[in-house]
Amino acid sequence: DSGVTQTPKHLITATGQRVTLRCSPRSGDLSVYWYQQSLDQGLQFLIQYYNGEERAKGNILERFSAQQFPDLHSELNLSSLELGDSALYFCASSIGTTNNEQFFGPGTRLTVL
Amino acid sequence: QKEVEQDPGPLSVPEGAIVSLNCTYSNSAFQYFMWYRQYSRKGPELLMYTYSSGNKEDGRFTAQVDKSSKYISLFIRDSQPSDSATYLCAMSTGRRALTFGSGTRLQVQP
Numbered sequence: 319d320s321g322v323t324q325t326p327k328h329l330i331t332a333t334g335q336r337v338t339l340r341c342s343p344r345s346g347d348l349s350v351y352w353y354q355q356s357l358d359q360g361l362q363f364l365i366q367y368y369n370g371e372e373r374a375k376g377n378i379l380e381r382f383s384a385q386q387f388p389d390l391h392s393e394l395n396l397s398s399l400e401l402g403d404s405a406l407y408f409c410a411s412s413i414g415t416t417n418n419e420q421f422f423g424p425g426t427r428l429t430v431l
Numbered sequence: 432q433k434e435v436e437q438d439p440g441p442l443s444v445p446e447g448a449i450v451s452l453n454c455t456y457s458n459s460a461f462q463y464f465m466w467y468r469q470y471s472r473k474g475p476e477l478l479m480y481t482y483s484s485g486n487k488e489d490g491r492f493t494a495q496v497d498k499s500s501k502y503i504s505l506f507i508r509d510s511q512p513s514d515s516a517t518y519l520c521a522m523s524t525g526r527r528a529l530t531f532g533s534g535t536r537l538q539v540q541p
Contacts, residue, residue: 322474360532360534361519366528374527374528408475416526418463418465418523419465420529421477422467425473427472
């Protein structure tokens with residue numbers, strides 16, 4: 319158990335809908351990272367937050383957004399969902415701002431029908 | 432060309448064998464190197480973390496980094512069926528997000 323929690327474990331929804339994925343980092347970690355993992359793309363970095371502020375952006379679509387709250391939990395919002403958004407979404411956390419020793423949560427499996 | 436290259440496997444070995452997993456990379460600015468283990472549909476688990484060149488050992492696992500060759504390795508001694516998983520290398524400059532390899536699927540046969 320990495321100490322990173324994610325909810326829900328599974329999400330099934332329809333195209334065009336909007337969903338919110340939630341992540342709580344390890345105790346003491348200030349950085350939260352979001353990744354997407356699909357069969358043909360591997361692990362793709364989406365976005366990083368550090369202590370409530372956006373720190374780095376990766377290949378995140380404009381339909382996706384995230385935020386980190388004062389209690390350090392983070393939410394990833396996915397809107398206007400398409401079939402291709404079906405994937406595993408992982409959250410990871412680390413102590414500082416440098417991107418090392420990231421600890422991953424169990425992931426949320428999103429299926430868009 | 433991808434920044435990090437990793438043979439996807441699958442790599443099948445008998446129980447007790449020494450396993451060698453490798454990644455090559457092109458960005459000479461990478462300084463931090465990690466190996467993650469991922470069981471099917473689970474979150475990646477951090478196995479080894481090394482900074483710059485050199486070796487690091489932890490139990491049955493040894494990580495090696497050769498920055499001159501832009502090549503990193505993970506060795507697993509006395510492999511067990513429970514080691515069957517996908518192994519992901521990851522690396523970072525310290526300023527950018529982690530860049531992951533595509534993963535090598537390992538199967539340890541009892």
